[in-house]
Amino acid sequence: MVSVSADEIRELYTEYRSTHPRPEPVKTEFCEVVESLLESEGLKSETYEVQICRLHEYCEQKIESELVAEAIGCSPSYARRFSYDDERGGFEKEWSKSNQNEKVSPGARTKIINRDGGSCLRCGLEVETALEVHHVLPVSQGGTNDDSNLATLCSHCHEAAHGGSKTSGKIVYGEDGFSDWIQERSLEERGQSLGSRQTKISDY
Ligand SMILES: [Zn+2]
Incomplete structure (x- = not known):
């Protein structure tokens, strides 16, 4: 397995976002690289929440929910719940905010x-x-x-x-x-x- 880095993911995301319509090959590569990095960190068996959190940390910015859903394998509406918010000071805060509303099973x-x-x-x-x-x-x-x-x-x-x-x-x-x-x-x-x-x- 080729080793991948968060930089690579960030660059791919910048490329993906700057192109209209969104380029399919870049999307595919982004998803592969994300999966590979999550795998190497042992996070593929973790919950979607953990993986979405980590993905945002790689990119250091809000990622389009559609792409998060593709990369992680969850639904876009689920991905939207955990989005990164620059104005509120990043993902950590947003993350604890969604945890705070955490429903009991x-x-x-x-x-x-x-x-x-x-x-x-x-x-x-x-x-x-x-x-x-x-x-x-x-x-x-x-x-x-x-x-x-x-x-x-x-x-x-x-x-x-x-x-x-x-x-x-x-x-x-x-x-x-x-x-x-x-x-x-x-x-x-x-x-x-x-x-x-x-x-x-x-x-x-
Ligand atoms: Zn009461």
Whole structure:
């Protein structure tokens, strides 16, 4: 196998992008070189996400989703989810942003909801279709998909946990404050004012 480098991939991509219509032979060569480099790094057996991430690192720029899809073997719409964004400071940020919205698998969802008694831990809602799995520590802050970091909340409480927007990557309770936070709701229901008890949205 001929050894290939990221420089080669970058050059091919520049050539590909500067030609209209997109040149098929360059596309084919690009895909072969990408596959070869991923293979040599032992990444071909990794997830599409890992491969897409690496491909963007090779090119140091946003790559057309159609081409990413060809090179990696995924669908263009999937490739679009992981695109590199120059304005936001590169791939790393965009990458963590997509991780942050990472969905828990359906199997894990069922398991966590069953563990939590089939209801929202904060308000007790038992409407199955409204229940969601919340990352106690957001993925963007190093949280994992381990059971210990997952908790059942209804859609409403889930939004509240994130200060109104589930995609904000922020949480309204401080470190280790989740169990206190889910109790606040019951105080609220008893008519007590939350007042200053409410934790400020923490920066991260
Ligand atoms: Zn709730």
